Amino acid sequence: MTTTFSEPFLRLTREHAAWGAEQLETFNEFLPMGEWSADLGQCLYRQSGRELRISLLGTFDTDEQSWLWAWANPGFQGSPVARAAESLRAYGRTHGLPEFTSELLRLAAHEEPRRAAETLAFTAMGVLGASGYIGVQANPSARAYLLPDDPRSPSPNRTRSRSPVSCSPARDCSAAPPGRSSRATSPTTTCRCAGRPTA
Template sequence: MTGNDFFSPEFVRTVAPHGAWAFEQLEAFNEYLPTGDWTVNLTERIFRQSGRDVSVSVLGSYAMDDDTWLWGWANPQWAGSPAVEAADAVRAAGVRDGIPEFTTDLVHLSGFSDPRMAAETLALGAMAVLGSRGYIGVTSNPTGRLYMVVADDDKGVPRARPDAITMPRMLMTGAGFLPGPPDAVVAGYFAHHGMASVRTGPALLAVLPSGDNVTVDFDDQGRIGRIGVQAGSRAVPSGAWRHNAGDAAAEVLRYDAAFNAFLEQFPYQGHDLAAGTLRCGPHDVRIRVLGRVNAARTTWTWDTGTHGRLAALPGLAQAPEAAPVVDLSGCADPAEALTLLSHGAAGLLDGGCCVDLPGDDGGTVYVCIDDPLVPRA
């Protein structure tokens, strides 16, 4: 995709760092949405293609007869309506960052060598700045195209996950999207995926959620040179788990004190995992199973529902903890690993404090309290 001939420095400076992630996310979205006939209902904000519904919000429209882009917030047909929430958000970003392309109601694209591609660049740039899961451009009439982004409330559209195989292509594509420093594009890609990066001389270093180490070297002109991926440790807890779940685990550990106080008032009497309850005094407290560890503390098995929700989190998709069964045999401190797994999962999934219960096989079942009866702090 090109079309950057005459975009403002403010547009380039703001959008370019998102380029690699935006192309990766758009590719994931296009794989999710099957090709075929489509309809759109902007009152209900639903785009349907080949039977699959996507919640959308209007960005704007492109007129092919005079090569102009009209933002949704400036279109009298939609201005002020919920249908153009995305366009309103883009305008707000433009005001904040001084981007004329996002604050001018009618953007003239006739000066570009490829005006149609410039319109696509505007749409992709808006998607990137909003952090949306994709954008859609369709021919709405003989001389016009309508552009929409995936609405924030549509969680069915997958988030792209960093992959060691496809990442080099995404970084190179993103670096060529708009003029600007390639290292900002690489750093932006890492940031979108929650990967902390470190600058070491002419290179950026980061760790993939899988635990693999990434090194991106830059030549003396700042261009991307070599992109290297080296297998990292698969030990549990992984760096990806600590990074994404560490704070959540610490928060849930604070909840545990409140539950202990609750137990002093309403002593534990038993539990029913099938019913999802913990009997405390006269109360049946709702619980949610997180996972189980065997008697030898060498294998952790996630509850099916918990695993499905964790595996959908982009920062954990390729972490060893995202597997249905986690090997703990190499852990230097199994007790610490179990605390980080259970409490981290509870925190990430908005659960309360964690409780470990005896399992039928001599192992231990970890649950989180999911009941407003028990205070969290």
């Protein structure tokens, strides 16, 4: 079991750190903390009166301390909501990044497994040129990580063009009921959560 990410992956994370942190501040201002709901079959996320088209990156199992990519999740394989994760897998294959090509990443040996999950989402945001990422408590033992794929979200503050990751409605499946929403942060800062308390 590895206790850290590969050096090429960490290099990629550092490459996106400056613009990514600034972009997350912009995105968090655009999408204030609050109650949320999601319809993954329709690729829709609602929070604080806003509705966005999204893609599911993956989920972090807080009990097992593991990350499962949406492309590897039997409930989402091949569906429109997993397209961003599919794009990451293709990028990982091309660039030799096991973090994007391994179905399940065991993060328990990392010093801070939750921060490792945030790092995966942050780096994915950078690679795909997304305007931010959203981390939500989907159920008591799982966090879902989503990427906005909506022209209404603030454009990334960099010159590199955004990778196309479109999500079109395909089937009717819903995420967990409304719950807590967390503000996305760069991996070097602490996540802040708000919304309805969990039991």
